[in-house]
Amino acid sequence: MSDPVLQVNSLATHFPIRRGVLRRTVGHVRAVDGISFSVKRGETLGVVGESGCGKTTMGRSVLRLIEPTGGDVFYNGRNILNFSKSELRNLRREMQIVFQDPFASLNPRYRIYQTLSEPLIIHNLCSPSERMERVQSLLARVGLDPDDARRFPHEFSGGQRQRIGIARALAVNPKLLVLDEPVAALDVSVQSQVLNLLVDLQKELGLTYIFVAHDLSVVRHISHRIMVLYLGRMAEIADADELFENPLHPYTEALLSAIPMPDPDARRERIILSGDVPNPANPPKGCVFHTRCPLAQDVCKSRVPEWNEVSPNHFVACHLRA
């Protein structure tokens, strides 16, 4: 856990808003706006924020499933944003993604065998005669019956489908996985099974994870470090335990206060944020959070807060907590 596998520098993904007869660009939705972080080998970086904060766009931009409009993404020291088509194709064997919706992420017309052998065919990873064996060992690895290969997705439960989605991502033996809210659509009891599977796989295969979630409790135990996003920007990043024990950004505090406490005596005051998430096409001036921040002061409305390292490896963007 030393050298960074992935280094992201001021990543930006803006979507143009087109209007009028000539479809002129009249503005941009700043879905991801200047995000920088690095992930070390074998590490899990949790990425947390409300829906619409740009975390999904960020995950997909890192993989170039959505083309970023600015910044750099270095994978093992090489900037993948400059990759050619064929280089990008090879990169797909290194970086994979697991999707949120287990009902939409498997092709309904494919038998599981087809879904899982597709990566093997695309990257020519084994001879046709070995494919069934590979598919079955992948199924076994994610805890499914090898005979499930001949079934169709609709014959499985949500948790089983998510395991198939994970198996598909593992088929190319990737080093890094972007997990895009992999358990958000599952029942709580199934969530922990899938999370445990992911932890086991990470240990066995030495995988690096970027784990995107909308609530902190899910990422707490699986993440080594956690990044909090708000409106496409970074609010705070810290080691998981540090973030939970010593949250600095008011937004992180609000997210934390929403987690139910296991110990009924340890009451924590629930911070309820007022108002809606602002429109990312027209973000507030100064600190983007000031419209909903319970502590906001005049300085927050005019100046963008700097990114400060408050304690070692604990960064925050807040005027009041720096």
Added chain:
Amino acid sequence: MVNHQTTMSNSDYEMARRSALKSVLRHIRHFPMIYVGGLIVLLLAIVAVFAPLLAPHNPNFPFQNGLTLDGSPKPPSHEFPFGTDENGRDILSRVIYGTRVSLTVGIVSTIINLVIGVLVGMLAGYYGRWIDSALMMVTETILAIPFLLFCMALVAVLGASFMNVLLAIGLLGWGVMARIVRGQVLAIKEMEYVQAARALGASHLRIMFRSILPNVFGPVIVFSMLNVCNNILAEAGLSYLGIGIQQPTASWGNMIQEGVNTYQFAPWTLWFPGLALMIAVLGFNLLGDGFRDWLDPQSRVGTR
């Protein structure tokens, strides 16, 4: 597609496939339209294939005894079950041979429509942007010119023959298909399993034709059936106007055209080719409607 190795044997797959087929049949049972339509189409196909065996007479032979003494067509009789036409030819045999023309033109031109429509709709929907705009402009242009008139003009250019009628209908009738496919592709390409294929490094061709295509098949099949109806009627209309299949080759359309001369005193010259035409179109319409109800989950719920 599947390698029958390791733990799964051939017979396992065979059984799985057979039970899948059974469950499909069980489903279809609730949609009698598919059965009735399928039966009609199957019978027509048999008639078309075995026309030489089924036809009692040579369809193009003008029988001496096929006309009355004053030279008019004979009514249905034991020898000529559907009567004869103004040339003394056996109408039953001509209707039987006409099945070949209608089915071949209807189905083959639909396949041409299908290939062009799926290709245009897929490229437009998948690539979007200027490719979409350009292809949809072409589609709109094709759709703006009334179909039959367009076919008439093209057949006038190519010359009236079986092949040219088939080509004209095939080359001009793909507009609606392209629109339907494009709409489906626009929706499906945003699905996560398509994103997953991209993340795996699948090529555009692979994504279009392996990931997306199987999922647009439902609506495409439904529309193809209705398309066959339109094309059968278009061929009949062209032949009826005298710019389609030419005499002496029997087509239901040109038989009706001939019937116009004689229907006032020999109405059977009109009835039988028209009935055959109606039954054929009805068969494909039933199949189309049946497939649509079957694929549309809402219709399975019944009354709300």
Added chain:
Amino acid sequence: MGAYIVRQLASKVVVLLGITIVTFILIDAIPADPARLILGQHASEAAVKALRIQLGLNLPLPIRYLRYLGSLLHGNLGYSYVFNMPVTTMILQRMGASAWLALGCWIAEIIIGIPLGIFTARRAHGPLDYFISALALVGISLPVFWLGLILLYWLGYIHQIFPLGGIGGIRYLVLPALTYGITGAAYYQRLLRSSMLEVMGLDYVRTARAKGASDNRVVWRHVVRNALIPVMTYAGIDIGYLMTGVVLIEATFNWNGLGLMAYTAISNDDVPVIMGTVLLIAVFVVVFTLLVDIVYSILDPRIRYD
């Protein structure tokens, strides 16, 4: 919304241009030599050649297209080889007849289709619904020219209630309109039926029911009114197509409209008439669908313009 209409207009202009290219290519591809057609079989080779040059037939294709486009912009669709009169005049002479026929067919479809649609929707999934829906399927499957001939035989020839074709007053219109009505009404019936079933499932209809409004009142005040919007769109596009002449009906009933004119022109190899009619009809269809689009976007504010 203004931008939406302007964009629609712009795309229609491109489509119109596309149509002129299609018609021009078809004209050019027709094997018959116009100069020979105009001068007749017995003209000398030299005279034919001179006329070809006079008509500009020896010029390269793109130039001929531009000349064609230029004359179109002046409202000149060319001269008929056979009748030796401007195509524009011929079209104008027959437009009234086609419009009159179109109106008749349209009204027949609506008169038959809409009541059946309401009826089958109110008895959805009952035996009468199935019966009428099956009949509608048969209606859709009927070849329109054949049905026309059967009706001519039965009501025109045997019972002599209606004339055996030709253009005239209402009496002449009844059979062609009825023919088209029978084959086309099914589309209105099906559309209205499914649209009503959809509206009946919506919240505000349930609310109206829950408030205790009588069944009839709910159906007429809430359901039919809203369910008619898609039917009206279809009716708008439908009349646009009908106006351009229903070739098969016009040929069957010897109704001298645009469709029959195009058909005769094809039989005569009268290229300018064929292409003039095809072009004009296509333009009409494009303009009409544009109008329907605009009216619909005003009627139904849910349409998004971007």
